Amino acid sequence: MSNILAIAQKEIKSYFVSPIAYALLGIYALICGWFSLIAIANFIEMSQMQQGAADLNGYVIAPVIANAGVLSLFLAPMITMRLFAEEKRMGTIELLITSPITDLEIILGKWLGAMGMYCAMLLIKLLCLSFVFIFGNPDYRPLLTAYLGMFLQGGALLSIGMFVSNTTRNQIVAGTVMFGLSLLMWTFDWATTFKSDGWAKVISYLSLTSHFNSFSRGVLDSKDAIYFISVILLGMFLTARSLESLRWRS
Amino acid sequence: MIKVEGVSKRYARFTAVDNVSFEVEKGQIVGFLGPNGAGKTTTMRMLTCFLPPSEGKASVAGFDVLEQPMEVKKRIGYLPETPPLYPEMEVGEYLQFAGKLKRLSGADLAKRIDEVAQKTNVGDVLKKLIVKLSKGYRQRVGLAQALLHNPEVLILDEPTSGLDPKQILETRQLIKGLAGDHTIILSTHILPEVEQTCERVVIISKGKLVATDTVENLTNRMRGSESIGVEIEGDVAGCREKLEKVDGVKKVVVREDKNGRGYFEIESSEGKNIRADVARAVVQGGFNLTELKAVGMSLEDVFLQLTSTEAKEEKEEAK
Numbered sequence: 001m002s003n004i005l006a007i008a009q010k011e012i013k014s015y016f017v018s019p020i021a022y023a024l025l026g027i028y029a030l031i032c033g034w035f036s037l038i039a040i041a042n043f044i045e046m047s048q049m050q051q052g053a054a055d056l057n058g059y060v061i062a063p064v065i066a067n068a069g070v071l072s073l074f075l076a077p078m079i080t081m082r083l084f085a086e087e088k089r090m091g092t093i094e095l096l097i098t099s100p101i102t103d104l105e106i107i108l109g110k111w112l113g114a115m116g117m118y119c120a121m122l123l124i125k126l127l128c129l130s131f132v133f134i135f136g137n138p139d140y141r142p143l144l145t146a147y148l149g150m151f152l153q154g155g156a157l158l159s160i161g162m163f164v165s166n167t168t169r170n171q172i173v174a175g176t177v178m179f180g181l182s183l184l185m186w187t188f189d190w191a192t193t194f195k196s197d198g199w200a201k202v203i204s205y206l207s208l209t210s211h212f213n214s215f216s217r218g219v220l221d222s223k224d225a226i227y228f229i230s231v232i233l234l235g236m237f238l239t240a241r242s243l244e245s246l247r248w249r250s
Numbered sequence: 251m252i253k254v255e256g257v258s259k260r261y262a263r264f265t266a267v268d269n270v271s272f273e274v275e276k277g278q279i280v281g282f283l284g285p286n287g288a289g290k291t292t293t294m295r296m297l298t299c300f301l302p303p304s305e306g307k308a309s310v311a312g313f314d315v316l317e318q319p320m321e322v323k324k325r326i327g328y329l330p331e332t333p334p335l336y337p338e339m340e341v342g343e344y345l346q347f348a349g350k351l352k353r354l355s356g357a358d359l360a361k362r363i364d365e366v367a368q369k370t371n372v373g374d375v376l377k378k379l380i381v382k383l384s385k386g387y388r389q390r391v392g393l394a395q396a397l398l399h400n401p402e403v404l405i406l407d408e409p410t411s412g413l414d415p416k417q418i419l420e421t422r423q424l425i426k427g428l429a430g431d432h433t434i435i436l437s438t439h440i441l442p443e444v445e446q447t448c449e450r451v452v453i454i455s456k457g458k459l460v461a462t463d464t465v466e467n468l469t470n471r472m473r474g475s476e477s478i479g480v481e482i483e484g485d486v487a488g489c490r491e492k493l494e495k496v497d498g499v500k501k502v503v504v505r506e507d508k509n510g511r512g513y514f515e516i517e518s519s520e521g522k523n524i525r526a527d528v529a530r531a532v533v534q535g536g537f538n539l540t541e542l543k544a545v546g547m548s549l550e551d552v553f554l555q556l557t558s559t560e561a562k563e564e565k566e567e568a569k
Contacts, residue, residue: 006350010336017338095334095395098298099351100323247301 003101004109011083011113020082021117024075028121029128035067036060036128056138057218061129065146065216068125072118072154073182073208079117080161081175083110084239088169093246103243107162107236114158122150142218149215152228153208157182159235166242182208251276251433252297252403257306259292266292268457269306274450276402279429281444281451281465282437289457290437291331294405297435298328310403324353327401327432331408333392337381341372341391344380345398352399362398370394370424386417393424404428406436410443422447477517478525479505481541482532486512492535498524515545 015021039060046054087093096106126147132138160181165174188207191200204210211224252274259267267289274280284290295301296308299319307314313321336344342363349359367373370390375383380391389412396404409425410418426447428434438444444451444465451468453460461468482489486507493502498518506513518524525542532539 002355003350003353006347010339010347014336014338090334090336091330091332092334092336094295094298094300094328094330095348095351098300098323098326098328099348100320100353101351102320 003099004105004112007096007106007109008112008116011110012116014082015079015113015117020078021120024078024117025121025124028071028075029124031071032064032068032125032128035064036131039063040132053136056132056136057142060132061138061143061146062217064125064129065143065150066213069150069153069208069212069216070186072121072150072157073186074179075121076118076154076157076161076182077175077178079114080158080165080178081171082165083114083162084166084243085169085171085174089171097243097247103240107239107243111155111159111162111236114162115155118154118158119151122147122154139218145218145220146216148220149212149224152225152232153212153215156208156228156231156235159232159239160185161235163235163238163242166239166246251278251311252435253307253309254293254297255307257293257296257303257308259289259296259301260304265457267296267303267454270454270457270459271306272452272459272462274433274435276433277430278450279425279434279436279448281448282435282454283441283444283451284437284439284454284460286439288454290454291407292457293454294328294407294435294437297322298326298405299323300328324399325402327396327399327404329389329392329396329404329406329409331411333388334395335380335388335391337379339380340376341378341380341383342376344391345376345394348395349398354399362400366394366397369397371420385412386414389413389417389421393421397428402433404432404434404436406434408438409436410438410440418443477515477545478528479541479543479545480514480516480528480532480539482512482514482537482539483510484512484535484537485510489532489535489537490514492531493528496524496527496531498527511540513541 015024042063043054043056043059046059084093087096129143133140161174161178164178164181165171168174168177185206185208187209189204189210191203191207194200205227211227214221214224254273255271257267257270258265270289270293272280282290282293292301296303297310297315299315299322302316307316309315310322311325313325315322336347339347345363345367346359349355349362354362364373367376370393372387372390372394375387375391380388383391389409393406393409396406406425410421413421422443425434425436429449436447448465450462450464452462480493486504489512490502490504493499493514493516499516500519501517503515503517504512505515516524516528529539529542
């Protein structure tokens, strides 16, 4: 356990001693601020039309969360691309693999480190939304559900990204491939636009969007949670396999 | 301590290590010698469980590298060719991290860091960022990392490459000092290094084991013909002529010719003892004989001879 934490800690630190963390957090803050601004303007207009306060949760919190979900799709590859690719390029992977720790410990440590970075981004978003709580009185429970959703969705993206990063020693390749994959996973639900049964339904089920949307609306469905947890486990399993194959092929 | 039996490593298109066997006893320093690309690194990687062998068995301290890698890893300190360092870390922080990977913690880890930092002489840079260190310091930090968990076996891949002469000497001293407590395999393509630091040599070339023996035996074994060194006073060129006429002398090389003082290296034909005849020839020729000694073949000659005979054989096979 302590070496999992040692690896996680090392990962988080390496984000924050390089400009990566600040670039990610800065961009995230900027865009979340912009999303919040638009949502609040929309809320004000609706309130004037209704001649009474509109639903804060529905008009501000839910759209901001939903948009931010798309944003993490763009930023997750930036978090994961270096995870293994950098170690391979610098040769430090030899230290990890020849140390008396298991592959699982390496993988969990790396994933937790990436999650640490991702959670820092989620905190920034909380800062944007805190204004709604200061000046209004929305229900906080949907926000909790939404945060759980973002946490799970981020975990799934980072897990897959970690696998991609383990397949190459080039960070740019890892980032690009992961970005393509996450975009694809995001748009899988488009399959149902022209066919609503059979394989289209299966592909659509694999989409990140459909599972995330219910979370962002404040609905907690175990089906969605299980989906994300399975993707997290799948990513880790693939990483473990490719870490192993690294030894067999190299 | 280390046992390698018929180990091979094959890739899709070539064989990096081909049926190599050797043993290393506890407390020994073994030099792993071979030209670049001979398979030294691959063999070391198999011993450290970084790569699995395609064939054969390798074990460290009685534990098989394939079946009980965790036990092997606990007992091995490994310094890869490029020290595995994180440039953005401070040296002390890096050693902390490496120590945790090796399952050390708390006061125990702090104590070990102090000890290895002193041994490898990196105590004064503990607060420095690794990216700012010179090559010599990086190598030593890498070595410190390998020593952290006080492993029984040390595997060092070219530990002195890229160091300046003073650092090379220091590193060799350090490695020599570690023998006894640790069993050490070090790879190198620098021959004097093996002669100076190692007790045994394992020579490989193109993935194949060429020879394994003690440094002394190896140089003796290769000395089929006798080589003697002769120092004289007098006319060097004249003396050379006389020496070349001696029965059984194959070759006379003038090593030094200064102020009426000369030094020759004389090689005999196989199986002939020429010392007495050479001495007589010098004295009867009116020169002063000031020194006469046997000259062993240097490991460098042995190495070249071993690796080049193989190349010759291959050429003949090709014909």
